[in-house]
Amino acid sequence: MKKRILALSLSAAMALSLAACGGGDSGTQPSGSQETSGGGASTTEVANKDKPLVWFNRQPSNSTTGELDMSALSFNEDTYYVGFDANQGAELQGTMIKEYIEKAIADGVEIDRNGDGVIGYVLAIGDIGHNDSIARTRGVRAALGTGVEVDGAINSDPVGTNTDGSSTIVQDGTLEINGTTYTVRELASQEMKNSSGATWDAATAGNAINTWSASFGDQIDIVASNNDGMGMSMFNAWSKANGVPTFGYDANSDAVAAIAEGYGGTISQHADVQAYLTLRVLRNALDGVDVDMGIGTEDDAGNVLTDDVFYYDEATRSYYALNVAVTADNYQDFLDSTVTYAPVSNQLDATAHPTKNVWLNIYNSADNF
Secondary structure, three states: OOOHHHHHHHHHHHOOOOOOOOOOOOOOOOOOOOOEOOOOEEEEEEOOOOOOOEOOOOOEEOOOOOOOHHHHOOOOOOEEEEEEEEEHHHHHHHHHHHHHHHEEEEEOOOOOOOOEEEEEEEEOOOOOHHHHHHHHHHHHHHHHHOOOOEEEEEEEOOEEEOOOOOOOOOOOOOEOOOEEEEEEEEEEEEEEEOOOOOOOOHHHHHHHHHHHHHHHHEEEEEEOOOOHHHHHHHHHHHHHHHOEEEEEEOHHHHHHHHHOOOOOOOEOOHHHHHHHHHHHHHHHHHHHHOOOOOOEEEEOOOOOOOOOOOEEEEHOOOEEEEEEOOOOOOHHHHHHOOOOOOOOOOOOOOOOOEEEEEEEOOOOOOOOO
């Protein structure tokens, strides 16, 4: 879903006078090569090798080790990456859940449904080997105090069931609210993989919450998920009817709308800001101006981003949009995913900034996790 939102936002952001059209290549493959020979020597000229290149959403890296591919990130002097800060988003999801619990109890809302002094939660894990899934599992456990460190990092393995708190993968956390100490326990978690091997599977998550609730439903006070697809499946299958707050990630349109019906919250990856950054970096390179123009430095149309919505890492030539918690307090601002980000939606003067053509390459338009 996040890719679809980003693609829509990319289209909307073309108001910056960038026209998407076929023609050319991203520059990662030689194209239109010319070979000349004379005196036994030959030369090959790579077309497009000096044209601006922006990787977006999926950072070039080793799929096994996760190590960044700096040769791809520095293909030429106008090569950059635009994406979102996965770790910051993961931490934000955990914090959102923790703050929800604290505020609810402070406001007199009964979170501990069976009154046993334990705030129990279940966790839907998308893919145990996926970096985003690992980060989000760690983010929830870190915020709630249930994480156990292994080799300097919080263990992100699923626990299976842990209703008695005896698991060594996680530990019981504590929250002190209004003078009362509550135990926080991860009652169950599993990777949501179906029989065909597909991960991040919403149907599997719906089946899991039905199984868990049949066994220890009165102990489940919070439902957490690595994404909204699984979160909404659990919400519709059980949480909504039982008034149990459910938290996801991605700010999918159905999840944002469901906040009005009791869905606890989700995380927006600021796809609109990612789209703007992607095209603005290209725009600046093609115009021959400083890469920060219209990003951290206001342009002649008044477009500028503040440092609470993005940051730039010079070492990796990477722009990161910062994630935003979407809750009952602000969800109405996120109901229309096609709206561009207002602070950078001012049209540039076409006479000073003529239309440029860019090649937009999407690695997998069907990716829906």
